[in-house]
Amino acid sequence: MNEQLLDNLQAHFGHSSFRPGQEDIISRVMEGRNVLAILATGGGKSITYQLPALLLPGITVVVSPLISLMMDQVQQLRTRRKIPATYLNSSQDYSESRDVLRELANGAYKLLYVSPEKLQQPYVQAVLKRVGVSLVAIDEAHCISQWGHDFRTDYLRLPDAIRQLGNPTVLAVTATATADVRHEIGKLFQIESSDMIVQALNRANIALDLIAAPDEGERREQVLRMMDELEGPGIVYCSTRQAVEVLVASYQLEGSKRIHGYHGGMESMERVLIQSQFLADELDVIIATNAFGMGIDKPNIRYVIHYQMPASMEAYAQEIGRVGRDGGPGYAVLFHVSEDLQIHQHMVEKEYPTQLQVMQFYQWAQTAKDKPGSEALAAVDLTEEMVQLLTFYTEQAGLSAEVAATTEEMQDHVRRIWEQTEKRKRLKKQKLFEMLSYVEGTDDCLRKKLNRYFGEDQTAYSLYCCSRCGLEKQAYEGKSSVAHGKNLENSWDLRQALEYLLPKN
Structure with a gap:
């Protein structure tokens, strides 16, 4: 065999x-x-x-x-x-x-x-x-x-x-x-x-860095400078679409590399174009939310910068794992300021429904069959993601939101479903605080701490381990300035991108 x-x-x-x-x-x-x-x-x-x-x-x-x-x-x-x-x-x-x-x-x-x-x-x-x-x-x-x-x-x-x-x-x-x-x-x-x-999570060729910036302005200046200095290609991850757009606009004022933003609010064809440009080395840096990267098969990514703290250790491990798939040296740096925790806490609160919203879901489900989906959804303060989650937990509890119930039965159903979403919310917050513990710790090797979270004890590294154990950033900087300019004169157009990505007959 x-x-x-x-x-x-x-x-x-x-x-x-x-x-x-x-x-x-x-x-x-x-x-x-x-x-x-x-x-x-x-x-x-x-x-x-x-x-x-x-x-x-x-x-x-x-x-x-x-x-x-x-x-x-x-x-x-x-x-x-x-x-x-x-x-x-x-x-x-x-x-x-x-x-x-x-x-x-x-x-x-x-x-x-x-x-x-x-x-x-x-x-x-x-x-x-x-x-x-x-x-x-x-x-x-x-x-x-x-x-x-x-x-x-x-x-x-x-x-x-x-x-x-x-x-x-x-x-x-x-x-x-x-x-x-x-x-x-x-x-x-x-x-x-x-x-x-x-298999072991540890990626020996990736050096880990952690930088606590005093404020947002200083963090932005440091990240913009790194984008110019580091040898690429690279990815900069932000927690919000707004942060992506601000960082892109800031870099375009004085930066010299070919960059583009990427987030879930963009049109799907625009995202296809940006992805294809990056895969074909038509872009040097992608500034993105976590919507970018899953399944990206680009072996020569040299660095990942986390502009803001990720929401979980799992997300962090996956995102830095996109560096150095060719086995060459890679660099992963995580910036954080105190406001990062509040950003994620706010996002978690928005992601999960209140008891009132669960009640709205029940009322919406009883009438949705008679209305177009978008019209019914617009009538209540619920996102599509919330509806999917609530539908799932309704099914899991063996309940029905499509059949009218007495007030007492409805209240009981709402409470049971809401309790399930609250469990999920608490889990998200737990993962957030585990991530916070990683960035705020001061006395442990970053590689050990990351791998220990996944139950591993691997510590091997090839060039540098982490900023706690000693790291020379110059080893990951480009040898000469990049003279690509701010425009994309030679980048693919949408037709070329689609020809690359879409299956041929």
Whole structure:
């Protein structure tokens, strides 16, 4: 089996050997065992399901949370690997989705990338069951867990969808998962502890830095200066869209590198264009919220600057893990000021509903069937994300918000649902304070402290460890000034970006 796997790895992907953990994961999948794989960012997670997809009968379904990520991976598989792959997501209209499903039924593909929402649809499930699914790979599997930092309700419905497909083998992959998250994923997908392959989180080539700035103005000046001095490409992460826009505008006044902002409030096609420019080295620096980066396969990112404190240790580990995937030296610096905690606390409060809003949800659900979705939603003070969360907890409690209840019953239902959202809010705050403990600690190695959070004791480093153990920033600075200018005279236009990212026929 090992020789066959190596031969196919060489033939299809051009690699002469597996990275740590990959062969063990793939061998178990080929034996039909459900597997949870924890591989550090840049550790080669995609190979663990792409290679089995070529060897197993039927098709492999890859559940992926981001449309841009699906498009990029499918494009790479088709053009670079000549592997028949396609995707299904909300960006496609009815006729496009129908064509993809018809081609699937005719055996045109070995890999289908699909959003968790699409996989819930009975018609999609029926077609896939008829075709025959050998493997379901769940990318960014930490989104499944209510105890994770990025829980998404549609991910927790995946066990039911997989049962509808005939219970094919499941491979859940992610870069970060605490013991609680691993336990919940294992329970949901019947994964034995012996089939949980956990590779070390530690990235020895990334040096960690932590800087407490006295105020916002000083922090901005230091970050702007670093953006000019550090050798790139690089990513600057901000906690809010406003911070992204202010930092972009500030840098454009005097900075010399090619930069762009990126956040979830931008049009989807604009985000596609910016991502494609960065991947093609048409941009030097991306200033972004955490909406940017998941699944970005760019090996030569040299640094990540956190302009503000992240909301959790998991988010921080994932974001710095985008540095130095080529094995070269990388630098991750986290700035913080006292106001960062208040920013995140405010965001958490806005993310979860009050008891009054839960009551509004109940009233909205009783009348929503008679109104267009946007009209019904506009009538109450609820975001779409809140509605998804409340719908999920309503279903989980075995309640119904669509049938009128007595005042006492409604009050009881509202209280029970609100208590569930409050548990989730408390968890978010707990993770926030764990992050605060990391940035405010003064006497411990940053690498040890980060890895200890995930239950690891790795301390190896290649060039420098961290600012607590000694670090020379000059080692990560460019050797000469950048003379690209502020404009993007040679950057791609939208048509070129779409040609790069969209699958070819």
